[in-house]
Amino acid sequence: MKRTLSWIVIIAMLFSIVITGCSSGQETxxxxxxxxxxxxxxxxxxxxxxxxxMFNNPDPANxxxxxxxxxxxxxxxxxxxxxxxxxxxxxxxxxxxEVVLSYIDKGYDIVIFPDNGMIETWxxxxxxxxxxxxxxxxxxxxxxxxxTNTTVYQADQYTYGSLVGIVMANMTESKKxxxxxxxxxxxxxxxxSGIIEACKAIDPEIEVSIYFAGDWxxxxxxxxxxxxxxxxxxxxxxxxxxxxxxxxxxxxxxAGAKVxxxxxxxxxxxxxxxxxxxxxxxxxxxxxxxQDVMAGTIEQKVYPLGIEYMKLADFRGSVDAEVEAAIxxxxxxxxxxxxxVDYFIHEDIxx
Amino acid sequence: MGLGVLFSxxxxxxxxxxxxxxxVWLPSNxxxxxxxxxxxxxxxxxxxxxxxxxxxxxxxxxxxxRILGMSLFDIFGIVSTILVWYFLFRxxxxxxLRSVGENAMAADAAGINVLKTRTIAMIIACMFSSLGGMxxxxxxxxxxxxxxxxGRGFISMAAVYFGKWNPLLTTIAAFIFxxxxxxxxxxxxLSQTISxxxxxxxxxxxxxxxxxxxxxxxxxxxxGKPYIRQ
Numbered sequence: 033m034k035r036t037l038s039w040i041v042i043i044a045m046l047f048s049i050v051i052t053g054c055s056s057g058q059e060t061x062x063x064x065x066x067x068x069x070x071x072x073x074x075x076x077x078x079x080x081x082x083x084x085x086m087f088n089n090p091d092p093a094n095x096x097x098x099x100x101x102x103x104x105x106x107x108x109x110x111x112x113x114x115x116x117x118x119x120x121x122x123x124x125x126x127x128x129x130e131v132v133l134s135y136i137d138k139g140y141d142i143v144i145f146p147d148n149g150m151i152e153t154w155x156x157x158x159x160x161x162x163x164x165x166x167x168x169x170x171x172x173x174x175x176x177x178x179x180t181n182t183t184v185y186q187a188d189q190y191t192y193g194s195l196v197g198i199v200m201a202n203m204t205e206s207k208k209x210x211x212x213x214x215x216x217x218x219x220x221x222x223x224x225s226g227i228i229e230a231c232k233a234i235d236p237e238i239e240v241s242i243y244f245a246g247d248w249x250x251x252x253x254x255x256x257x258x259x260x261x262x263x264x265x266x267x268x269x270x271x272x273x274x275x276x277x278x279x280x281x282x283x284x285x286x287a288g289a290k291v292x293x294x295x296x297x298x299x300x301x302x303x304x305x306x307x308x309x310x311x312x313x314x315x316x317x318x319x320x321x322x323q324d325v326m327a328g329t330i331e332q333k334v335y336p337l338g339i340e341y342m343k344l345a346d347f348r349g350s351v352d353a354e355v356e357a358a359i360x361x362x363x364x365x366x367x368x369x370x371x372x373v374d375y376f377i378h379e380d381i382x383x
Numbered sequence: 384m385g386l387g388v389l390f391s392x393x394x395x396x397x398x399x400x401x402x403x404x405x406x407v408w409l410p411s412n413x414x415x416x417x418x419x420x421x422x423x424x425x426x427x428x429x430x431x432x433x434x435x436x437x438x439x440x441x442x443x444x445x446x447x448x449r450i451l452g453m454s455l456f457d458i459f460g461i462v463s464t465i466l467v468w469y470f471l472f473r474x475x476x477x478x479x480l481r482s483v484g485e486n487a488m489a490a491d492a493a494g495i496n497v498l499k500t501r502t503i504a505m506i507i508a509c510m511f512s513s514l515g516g517m518x519x520x521x522x523x524x525x526x527x528x529x530x531x532x533x534g535r536g537f538i539s540m541a542a543v544y545f546g547k548w549n550p551l552l553t554t555i556a557a558f559i560f561x562x563x564x565x566x567x568x569x570x571x572x573l574s575q576t577i578s579x580x581x582x583x584x585x586x587x588x589x590x591x592x593x594x595x596x597x598x599x600x601x602x603x604x605x606x607g608k609p610y611i612r613q
Contacts, residue, residue: 091429095529249529249533252519
């Protein structure tokens, strides 16, 4: 009996190892077909590129607005150019380096870092691996003059936060708005500062509450934080987080509170509470990246991603027509520079 | 929801049977098997979530039946604690169950089938665990996401240690740890100058402090030890 059980366990383990090995083997054969570990070349030299990326959150295709938007943009490169796009998920920040090294070992041409929390790994990796091209999507990264194999797309999180703040300040009836962050990384400071200053610019009486869950994915913690703020009278929320946003939606929907979606139109994921979303047009960004790579015109510099990449999703009647009109009016004036939001970074946000 | 609870109990029982096969009958190191099984289940549930698509990602209606603000899962948790305590410390079968964990050889000599008893205990324990998971996803957050439990089960191990393997004391310990987590979240409002990470550490620091101050807890002598019949 024991021998039989032992053999069952051993065979099951070997089977799982073989299955894992088969998928790795397939990527290796793709690497051999595509050829080489060169940096990004023009379309004349390399027809099929291999792109690798990783997300901190599990299931980035369906959870967390920032990740969903980036995931869709990356995957569109497969359809548009026939490139191979490999995406690892649920990668803790300390393990990002290991994943990147794995991509490099397998001959991937480009590695994309979609998250500001990966900035330290990016800074470490690109100088050491000149034959691989690194793209960093970040609000705080910079590119040294002597860099030859990296490009930064710098999302203007302060402007993004200002747009969120404009929406929240007009929507709140209790004059209390709540912000929930996953982990307190650098970009959160800029985004939340933009929200605070925009709210103050519209109505100085608005109170902004900020809580951090400590990670991007703990749904129960996010839910409880939202409930805490609801008990304090908060009626409008924004969550800069990942998979944990479902907890925010659940708590807000139960209390009749409104939530502003992050980066992606989150209405389909939470129709009971999403009033609108401030969209970040990563699909256009990645389409532009694809064009630049194919044309060989991608440059080693910081490309700013400003307000031209941001817009509001449809309100779908979630607020009164007057409120919606006021929001659109503020947003247009903000775009035109007629409505100004003071630039002030609240350093204590990350405390 | 009733069907979900039933399905959960069946699955929990199946998991308990698999664990019992590995831990009790092979037997193998319980800690390693337990950790490996835990990681496997996280992966399997995430995979099923991917396969299930939008249907599994959708939230479920919150339970409508509440008594004194508590859901049926909460009430069941409290009632089952008392019932389990009574079973273990006031009944004959409970004495037999404790004996196979206290001194398996003596229990075997007394005619108790140690392996069968441990197997049944493992199955029932896993069914209780699955109910705990159900309480989290159905009663608390009303949705399933990857790694929903976020390691809370490991804190329950500390609660068992602190509660000296007594169901009533263990439940009190679990309440204390739960209160610490609630405090960690709420205390962020107390200060904007203190990092939120210090507050979020509270439940884990409390766990360490409690375990350290508890001294060398003497649990059942044969806990965690596989039994091989001579």
